[in-house]
Amino acid sequence: DSTSVASALSDAQRAIDDVEKLKAQLAEKKKKRNLAVHVLEETYKAAKHARRAQQARDKADAPPKAPKTPKASKVKPPNVAAPDKPATAAKKSKKR
Incomplete structure (x- = not known):
């Protein structure tokens, strides 16, 4: 019975060690990923600045x-009455 307890303790210790090793690997991968993301961000900023x-x-x-000069079609000539007729007389004659 004591051998099975010792074996279980040994298995548990191995599992704990494996978990610690996996945590360390995960931390290293996160560090590399964060570094890669940082490099990409800085590259993007540099490219935007260069553009x-x-x-x-x-x-x-x-x-x-x-x-820009105004187009000829948009320029309206000034409303000038004929020299011999006043502008009001010209308007009245058109109404009749």
Whole structure:
């Protein structure tokens, strides 16, 4: 009976040791994963910074845009009455 108790204690100790070993392996894998995630985050930040810097360089190298001029179709000529007729007389004659 004492041999079975000793065997059970030995098995329990082995299981405890295995659990401790697995915990250590898991901690190491988490550490590596966290490091990999950190490297990916930093790489992403660097790539984003490089892209913005490239866009700024491209914008600085681009020729300046000409100022926009209004289109001829949108420009309305001023309402000028004929020199011999006042504007009100011209309007009254159209109504009749």
